[in-house]
Amino acid sequence: MKRAAFDQKWFPVLLLLPQLSIICLFFYWPAWQALRSSFYLEDPFGFGSTFVGFENYLRLFRSGEYMQTAWFTLVFSLSVTFLSLAIALLLAVKADGVLRGAKTYRTLLMWVYAVAPPVAGFLALILFNQRWGPLTEFFRAFGWDFRIRLDYFDTAFAMIAVSVWKQIPVNFIFFLSGLQSIPKAVREAALIDNRSAVSRFWTVTFPLLAPTGFFLLIINITYSLFDTFGTIDTILRNNPGDQPITLTYQVYLDGFRGQDIGGSSAQSVVLMVVVLALTIVQFRMVERRIHYT
Amino acid sequence: MASVTLDAVRKVYPGGTEAVTPTTLTIRDGEFLVLVGPSGCGKSTLLRMIAGLEDITEGELRIGDRIVNDVDPADRDIAMVFQNYALYPHMTVRRNIGYGLRNRGASAGEIARKVDEAAAMLNLRDYLDRKPSQLSGGQRQRIAMGRAIVRDPALFLFDEPLSNLDAKLRGQMRIEIRALQRRLGTTSIYVTHDQVEAMTMADRIVVLNGGRVEQVGTPAEIYHAPASTFVASFMGAPPMNLLTGRFESGAIRLDHGPALRAAPGGRSGPITIGIRPEDVRLGEGDHVFDVDLVEELGAHRLLHGRLGDQHFTAHVLKDMPVREGRQPIALPDAALALFDAQSGQRL
Ligand SMILES: Nc1ncnc2c1ncn2[C@@H]1O[C@H](COP(=O)(O)OP(=O)(O)O)[C@@H](O)[C@H]1O
Ligand SMILES: [Mg+2]
Numbered sequence: 271m272k273r274a275a276f277d278q279k280w281f282p283v284l285l286l287l288p289q290l291s292i293i294c295l296f297f298y299w300p301a302w303q304a305l306r307s308s309f310y311l312e313d314p315f316g317f318g319s320t321f322v323g324f325e326n327y328l329r330l331f332r333s334g335e336y337m338q339t340a341w342f343t344l345v346f347s348l349s350v351t352f353l354s355l356a357i358a359l360l361l362a363v364k365a366d367g368v369l370r371g372a373k374t375y376r377t378l379l380m381w382v383y384a385v386a387p388p389v390a391g392f393l394a395l396i397l398f399n400q401r402w403g404p405l406t407e408f409f410r411a412f413g414w415d416f417r418i419r420l421d422y423f424d425t426a427f428a429m430i431a432v433s434v435w436k437q438i439p440v441n442f443i444f445f446l447s448g449l450q451s452i453p454k455a456v457r458e459a460a461l462i463d464n465r466s467a468v469s470r471f472w473t474v475t476f477p478l479l480a481p482t483g484f485f486l487l488i489i490n491i492t493y494s495l496f497d498t499f500g501t502i503d504t505i506l507r508n509n510p511g512d513q514p515i516t517l518t519y520q521v522y523l524d525g526f527r528g529q530d531i532g533g534s535s536a537q538s539v540v541l542m543v544v545v546l547a548l549t550i551v552q553f554r555m556v557e558r559r560i561h562y563t
Numbered sequence: 564m565a566s567v568t569l570d571a572v573r574k575v576y577p578g579g580t581e582a583v584t585p586t587t588l589t590i591r592d593g594e595f596l597v598l599v600g601p602s603g604c605g606k607s608t609l610l611r612m613i614a615g616l617e618d619i620t621e622g623e624l625r626i627g628d629r630i631v632n633d634v635d636p637a638d639r640d641i642a643m644v645f646q647n648y649a650l651y652p653h654m655t656v657r658r659n660i661g662y663g664l665r666n667r668g669a670s671a672g673e674i675a676r677k678v679d680e681a682a683a684m685l686n687l688r689d690y691l692d693r694k695p696s697q698l699s700g701g702q703r704q705r706i707a708m709g710r711a712i713v714r715d716p717a718l719f720l721f722d723e724p725l726s727n728l729d730a731k732l733r734g735q736m737r738i739e740i741r742a743l744q745r746r747l748g749t750t751s752i753y754v755t756h757d758q759v760e761a762m763t764m765a766d767r768i769v770v771l772n773g774g775r776v777e778q779v780g781t782p783a784e785i786y787h788a789p790a791s792t793f794v795a796s797f798m799g800a801p802p803m804n805l806l807t808g809r810f811e812s813g814a815i816r817l818d819h820g821p822a823l824r825a826a827p828g829g830r831s832g833p834i835t836i837g838i839r840p841e842d843v844r845l846g847e848g849d850h851v852f853d854v855d856l857v858e859e860l861g862a863h864r865l866l867h868g869r870l871g872d873q874h875f876t877a878h879v880l881k882d883m884p885v886r887e888g889r890q891p892i893a894l895p896d897a898a899l900a901l902f903d904a905q906s907g908q909r910l
Binding site: 453455456459462469473480 | 614615616635636637638641642643645646647648649650651652653662663666710
């Protein structure tokens with residue numbers, strides 16, 4: 271039989287080429303561009319640029335507006351991450367109790383949840399509609415004059431609520447499969463050793479979910495920082511005014527609306543550093559036997 | 564310490580499988596009872612109903628004087644050892660063993676003392692601060708034992724606790740568990756599909772078949788007086804020889820063989836005749852055993868072949884000269900067990 275005669279050295283490279291070019295084209299090159307232009311002051315009309323060193327960064331940290339956005343981003347990310355994890359975990363624990371053993375039922379439920387996120391986000395926006403949203407009317411019934419896009423707090427509330435709403439299904443699926451992968455006998459041993467269901471949850475179930483939970487924590491922080499852009503943009507309808515925005519949205523505003531390429535690049539670099547830090551933390555934790563078995 | 568009483572306890576799973584038919588059974592105080600039977604016969608289901616991990620469909624279960632049908636597992640004063648150990652992977656050995664005590668409000672000092680005691684008893688002293696994943700199968704098995712004994716419960720439940728260990732370790736742990744139970748005197752119910760484990764460990768054996776109790780008795784009773792062909796063929800390695808025969812003109816005959824002995828009463832028709840391989844006498848008698856294989860086992864040998872046209876196995880001690888081919892063999896009257904050819908019940 272004749273063997274395929276590929277040059278041993280080039281064949282692996284050939285296989286890697288599509289992936290490598292995508293990474294270079296859509297990640298390394300833009301990242302490098304952002305890093306480079308963060309040190310320049312770019313003329314908005316494209317007439318060249320001037321090297322300004324760290325000026326763009328200094329401008330950022332001196333700006334009250336930027337610091338306020340940073341502060342809101344922190345509150346926003348922590349709220350979204352905590353709430354979407356907590357609610358999803360609660361739902362998963364309840365579903366797990368019902369679904370134990372009923373495998374087909376479980377698969378069906380997972381499907382529904384896997385399909386839901388975009389629809390859920392859209393529905394949530396309808397719910398908060400200023401004029402006829404049922405939730406807006408519900409809040410009004412309790413004397414809360416809910417004014418999305420007009421009131422800073424109300425807008426922030428809606429942003430967080432919608433972002434949490436969209437992320438719950440993903441977290442739910444991971445938590446549910448995490449719960450279902452805890453051996454049945456381990457739960458039964460706990461049932462014999464411990465009469466309190468609450469205590470069983472915190473001493474056995476929760477620690478055994480830690481690997482899943484940690485993975486989701488990183489995913490959710492990343493989500494709340496970046497993937498919420500669309501939600502925020504939908505809510506603000508491209509017109510932030512005095513309303514709350516996150517750092518990612520600020521990059522877009524300053525870069526594309528304000529034509530401040532240098533400042534916007536500096537902001538991108540700051541975000542990249544945040545992601546880098548998150549990644550390092552993640553690798554550290556993975557190394558440190560957070561996985562059992 | 565407690566006795567356990569099952570009164571017509573039955574289990575039907577939601578799918579409709581009747582895993583345990585109504586079963587009445589008493590486990591005496593301090594007894595080591597073994598539930599044995601082939602896979603799927605309902606052993607685990609029965610044990611798990613006693614543990615409270617499975618609802619009881621019908622009937623009444625008492626531990627001591629208390630009806631426990633609706634009592635939570637944690638409140639039944641039982642401890643269970645699972646097949647795959649079911650240790651808490653995120654806890655150290657010390658915390659694994661002490662977990663049940665801690666949840667029952669024992670003081671830190673008491674927990675430490677009891678865990679140390681149990682660890683000493685099970686040779687786990689040096690491993691108390693390790694995680695289960697860092698230990699061998701045998702050591703994990705001991706942790707599971709430690710978790711059970713440290714609470715000093717009224718009842719131990721074991722569900723095939725040794726089936727994940729290799730043969731040598733299994734033999735060793737068998738003896739350890741039995742010795743430990745003797746020392747503590749705790750009533751124990753032990754599930755296994757391994758008839759050797761059942762024979763060697765039990766005070767009494769319950770043989771289960773298809774969710775039904777076939778026989779209850781001491782290992783000797785079960786071995787020497789099996790109540791049915793099922794028990795006769797399940798217990799003992801090699802199992803009892805079961806030959807087809809018939810009542811004929813006042814005698815019992817093997818099919819295509821000479822008369823064995825006088826028949827009780829004036830019966831006629833087919834019959835199953837059982838004899839243990841070690842109860843035959845080689846080199847005498849009027850039956851012909853055609854040996855085609857000799858299995859050498861050191862202390863004894865097994866001869867496999869045919870008696871008439873039926874498979875037959877004989878067990879002979881090592882000093883007995885053996886050869887292949889046709890030879891005379893005697894089936895002593897006293898060693899014969901007679902079973903109904905249809906129902907398999909002993910006559
Ligand atoms: N959770 C369950 N749901 C439905 N049927 C079950 C369940 N568990 C066991 N069974 C059935 O009940 C019977 C007895 O099972 P089990 O008690 O596990 O047997 P054993 O332990 O003797 O192997 C089997 O036919 C098994 O398929
Ligand atoms: Mg079983």
